Amino acid sequence: xxxxxxxxxxxxxxxxxxxxxxxxxxxxxxxxxxxxxxxxxxxxxxxxxxxxxxxxxxxxxxxxxxxxxxxxxxxxxxxxxxxxxxxxxxxxxxxxxxxxxxxxxxxxxxxxxxxxxxxxxxxxxxxxxxxxxxxxxxxxxxxxxxxxxxxxxxxxxxxxxxxxxxxxxxxxxxxxxxxxxxxxxxxxxxxxxxxxxxxxxxxxxxxxxxxxxxxxxxx
Amino acid sequence: xxxxxxxxxxxxxxxxxxxxxxxxxxxxxxxxxxxxxxxxxxxxxxxxxxxxxxxxxxxxxxxxxxxxxxxxxxxxxxxxxxxxxxxxxxxxxxxxxxxxxxxxxxxxxxxxxxxxxxxxxxxxxxxxxxxxxxxxxxxxxxxxxxxxxxxxxxxxxxxxxxxxxxxxxxxxxxxxxxxxxxxxxxxxxxxxxxxxxxxxxxxxxxxxxxxxxxxxxxxxxxxxxxxxxxxxxxxxxxxxxxxxxxxxxxxxxxxxxxxxxxxxxxxxx
Ligand SMILES: Nc1ncnc2c1ncn2[C@@H]1O[C@H](COP(=O)(O)OP(=O)(O)O)[C@@H](O)[C@H]1O
Ligand SMILES: [Mg+2]
Numbered sequence: 001x002x003x004x005x006x007x008x009x010x011x012x013x014x015x016x017x018x019x020x021x022x023x024x025x026x027x028x029x030x031x032x033x034x035x036x037x038x039x040x041x042x043x044x045x046x047x048x049x050x051x052x053x054x055x056x057x058x059x060x061x062x063x064x065x066x067x068x069x070x071x072x073x074x075x076x077x078x079x080x081x082x083x084x085x086x087x088x089x090x091x092x093x094x095x096x097x098x099x100x101x102x103x104x105x106x107x108x109x110x111x112x113x114x115x116x117x118x119x120x121x122x123x124x125x126x127x128x129x130x131x132x133x134x135x136x137x138x139x140x141x142x143x144x145x146x147x148x149x150x151x152x153x154x155x156x157x158x159x160x161x162x163x164x165x166x167x168x169x170x171x172x173x174x175x176x177x178x179x180x181x182x183x184x185x186x187x188x189x190x191x192x193x194x195x196x197x198x199x200x201x202x203x204x205x206x207x208x209x210x211x212x213x214x215x216x217x218x219x
Numbered sequence: 220x221x222x223x224x225x226x227x228x229x230x231x232x233x234x235x236x237x238x239x240x241x242x243x244x245x246x247x248x249x250x251x252x253x254x255x256x257x258x259x260x261x262x263x264x265x266x267x268x269x270x271x272x273x274x275x276x277x278x279x280x281x282x283x284x285x286x287x288x289x290x291x292x293x294x295x296x297x298x299x300x301x302x303x304x305x306x307x308x309x310x311x312x313x314x315x316x317x318x319x320x321x322x323x324x325x326x327x328x329x330x331x332x333x334x335x336x337x338x339x340x341x342x343x344x345x346x347x348x349x350x351x352x353x354x355x356x357x358x359x360x361x362x363x364x365x366x367x368x369x370x371x372x373x374x375x376x377x378x379x380x381x382x383x384x385x386x387x388x389x390x391x392x393x394x395x396x397x398x399x400x401x402x403x404x405x406x407x408x409x410x411x412x413x414x415x416x417x418x419x420x421x422x423x424x425x426x427x428x429x430x431x432x433x434x435x436x437x438x439x440x441x442x443x444x445x446x447x448x449x450x451x452x453x454x455x456x457x458x459x460x461x462x463x464x465x466x467x468x469x470x471x472x473x474x475x476x477x478x479x480x481x482x483x484x485x486x487x488x
Pocket of ligand 2: 270271273404
């Protein structure tokens with residue numbers, strides 16, 4: 001293993017890792033927020049709005065992420081939307097993840113027994129309050145695992161951002177490989193970075209799950 | 220036995236007039252007229268599927284009744300006043316205010332499992348009545364004391380028996396100081412040895428003058444606590460009479476007779 005290569009390219013790789021983390025976290029958080037908004041909108045709106053939402057979900061889930069990214073980055077300028085690669089990467093990540101997050105939230109809403117919501121309405125709680133105090137805390141139990149899962153999947157999808165020259169981890173690794181004609185080592189290091197993101201995420205997910213299921217334990 | 224329909228009186232707390240409710244083309248309730256007076260206990264009995272739950276749920280607009288009226292102290296519940304058709308729902312905030320005055324207890328308790336008994340009771344006191352945290356906790360403790368559960372305030376529902384959970388649910392409702400309490404088979408999900416503790420609490424509430432509408436299969440409770448008993452069959456109010464007229468002698472209506480017969484048979488065996 002040629003250590004001096006890593007001394008030379010180390011800063012670039014780390015910067016790439018930083019960009020990957022940025023796109024991943026910003027994209028995941030944005031997707032979570034947008035997905036939650038979509039799920040809430042679906043829950044409370046009239047039928048025509050629901051059809052629009054269903055169409056959006058089908059459209060985004062039915063097309064590859066790379067195509068969505070291409071359309072946004074290369075097609076955007078034709079619609080007056082000029083974005084830097086990182087901006088395009090984050091926005092397309094938000095859009096791509098949102099329907100999956102929305103579906104997870106929707107299943108979470110449905111997991112809370114209807115009777116509990118009726119009981120809340122009977123004492124006069126508002127719908128917003130019911131969401132915050134009754135539904136949200138309980139739906140965290142069934143949705144934490146699928147959310148963690150999908151965020152892990154997203155962490156690896158960041159690699160696709162390299163196709164629009166986002167200087168993320170894969171992009172930097174490929175640069176290093178091309179310039180030095182070494183392949184095994186850079187990609188081993190690359191895997192190590194992804195693996196790091198995955199174990200941290202699943203550890204966090206486990207912690208959250210333990211926290212939100214506390215009340216279910218009989219003492 | 221003829222159907223007794225008390226004429227509308229000034230002091231009727233709840234007055235139901237010609238109320239009907241259909242699910243798609245299935246008519247679950249047909250032309251129900253019923254008054255519940257202040258401090259009165261009315262028990263609803265009848266075969267499964269006869270519309271007892273639907274009737275109860277129309278009273279607080281958990282189900283939107285189609286035609287007719289439901290009034291609490293003169294105020295139309297759920298629909299806007301006026302003759303315009305189709306009727307429009309009242310604003311969400313108005314419905315919340317109306318529901319505050321109508322306590323409801325369900326067969327399945329429907330406690331919020333992630334909150335303690337105290338939090339279950341205090342939640343609406345804080346959010347709906349606008350009490351401060353401390354005042355809400357005191358009021359919640361008082362409500363729990365009424366159902367004899369002061370010592371379980373910090374328990375989560377998972378650590379309460381069925382009877383205790385149902386009593387917390389009752390406390391949650393009475394803490395709002397409702398004008399009327401609706402019970403939908405409050406003891407049907409309980410092990411037999413736990414039924415008594417819930418019925419005891421309900422009897423105490425009745426004795427204190429709480430207005431109650433109770434769907435129940437506990438004929439003993441209906442016979443001894445109810446002021447009047449309503450018998451429903453296929454969505455119609457067949458009989459509305461004092462319990463003595465229904466349980467004390469052979470009822471005239473064959474539907475009531477055969478319904479009660481099934482209970483007698485079960486008790487005899
Ligand atoms: N949400 C609903 N949708 C369709 N049918 C319903 C609904 N709720 C109740 N029903 C029907 O209305 C009838 C009366 O139901 P219910 O009021 O629950 O009866 P009970 O409480 O007397 O057993 C039943 O036939 C039931 O299937
Ligand atoms: Mg029922």
